[in-house]
Amino acid sequence: DGAPRIEVRAPDLCPHYAALRMADVTIAPSPIRIRRRLELCGMRALNNVVDATNYVMLETGQPLHAFDAARLEGGKVVVRRAGDDREFVTLDNIHRELKPDDLMIADGAKTLAIAGVMGGLNSEVSESTRSLLLESAYFEPITIARTARRLGLRSEASYRFERGIDRAGQLFALARLAELIGQLADGRVAGSVIDAEPRPAAHREIALDLARMAVLLGVELPAKETRGRLVSLGARVSSGRKGGFKVVPPSYRSDLNSWEDLAEEVARFSGMSDIPARLPERPCAATAPDPRRELLARTRESLIGCGFTEAKTIAFTAPADNRAFTGLKSPAAVAIVNPLSAELSELRLSLLPGLLGALRFNLNREAESFHAFEIAKVFYAQDAPIEEERLAALGYGVLTQYALGTPVGKTGFLTMKGLLENYLDTIGIRERVEFKPVEPNRAAYLHPGKAAQVLLDGTLHGYLGELHPAHARRLDLRDPCALLELDFGKLIAYGSRRKTIAISAPPRFPAITRDLAMVLDRNFPAEDVLKAVAQIETPLLESVQLFDCYEGPPLPAGKKSIALSCRYRAADRTLTDDEVNRAHAALVRSALERLGAELRQ
Secondary structure, three states: OOOOOEEEEEOOOOOEEEEEEOOOOOOOOHHHHHHHHHHOOOOOOOHHHHHHHHHHHHHHOOEEEEEHHHHOOOOOEEEOOOOOOEEEEOOOOOEEEEEOOOOOEOOOOOOEEEOEEEEEEEOOOOOOOEEEEEEEEEEEEHHHHHHHHOOOOOHHHHHHHOOOOOOOHHHHHHHEEEEHHHHHHEEEOOOOOOOOOOOOOOOEEEOHHHHHHHHHHHOOOOOOHHHHHHHHOEEEEOOOHOOEEEEEEOOOOOOOOOOOHHHHHHHHHHHHHHOOOOOOOOOOOOOOOOOOHHHHHHHHHHHHHHHEEEOOOOOEHHHHHHHOOOOOOOOOOOOOOOOHHHHEEOOOOOOOHHHHHHHHHOOOOOOOOEHHHHHHHHEOOOEEEEEEEEEEEEEEOOOOOOOOOOOOOOOOOOHHHHHHHHHHHOOOOOOEEEOOOOOOOOOOOOEEEEEEEEEEOOEEEEEEEEEEHHHHHOOOOOOOOEEEEEEHHHEEEEOOOOOOOOOOOOOOOOOEEEEEEEEEOOOOHHHHHHHHHHOOOOOOOOEEEEEEEEEOOOOOOOEEEEEEEEEEEOOOOOOOOOOHHHHHHHHHHHHHHOOOOOOOO
């Protein structure tokens, strides 16, 4: 009968393809009743053949297409991926750029249509058309949605395909289309239906347990009423085990795939408002300790208590941000196959770009300060995409006023370092953490003179510092912006136990304070000075705090002055000046000897 062969070379994307030839077709305007109905449905009438495909699509929900059979070459129709084809001219006479995985309809020599989206100019039905090849197929929703979104080409057909159509409705719609074309265009069927179904639809049979349904819905329905409601959906229902049912949903309800879906449909018949408002009964049992949940709770408690707000940002980011903010590692980024935009085409390597975007968003709306943290995943590529959990924080502007009458301070490096130390003390690992200068060519997004790497038991665990001035200028920031990012996943192993807090009565006797100023090398860390002084055995010494760090005249070049406040107190008496002076003198001698420092006069 001259019918072409059907070859489905992409059965994963097109499990069913049916076609039918028609001859002696006369192209003309459709009757007024057809045109009017199409216009009322928002569709433009073209001619009797194209109008028939649209009319049947509206009747059945099955998108259809008509090719000019005289323009087909090679005696076959091929359903395949685009492969090496890079361009295609659609019916609207626009050149479309193709990707290798786009699903195409082709003949023996050329491509004919972008499957499920739009036909081609090279096979459209025109006034000279006398024979047709009618197409009715099922295309996988994901591939149609991806292609239509990328091309910006939304048609009535793609709208239906990407939401899922009746898996068993292709032949019925094809027969209805042939009947309507015979009425409108005087066409006759020229041969039998060509039906290619390389992957038949799976048989869907769902076991519905009435007892489980009652627990889910919170109300028990009689078995007879449940059966009636399911039959009203078009489902085939038979008796199952333990008083339940075996349900085969209708083919056009592709959304019914589990017993929970069926339970929702049963409840919907009478309305969700008929379900009583009470909690379902659940057995109570003790749960095992969850270290991650406990650490999350303590982390939120600590950071919120310091005045920070928890934020949630999207995991998509721009490639430029991934290159600038590589996070704790420098891996390859994970590209998104079908990005929403070029600015959101990769998965983030760091949480900081998202927090900086939130900062800029708030500043654009006249906010004067912004302090937030986020606990979320980052992604990077190795043999396969890897996910890791991070904790990041950002501080900008005034955080808090410490007391009435005191000057208001803006968040900087030391503020964020104090926040981190407080948090580490909360989870009981402060003594295992130290801060070191950032290694060259690492964390280039941080200010070179106000940045530190966070080491946990000697291994890199995160970065802390102020935003690099170049990035600050790009974001139009007037004040310092402090940043922090830690490997939160590794913290779980360390912070799973709550720190024991010892409570003692307020001291009865006053403390006496003495200052100690030492001159050391400029690169000598102040933290090492504090540790060395605290380790000196001085019975009356209660605490040591850093209160000043100075460089410049009259100090020699390459030197700095570290000033400490040493607090002395006795538990059983008020100290005399002579006692404190002797203890402080011994402390000064030991400190200078240990550190190789000079006493600043």
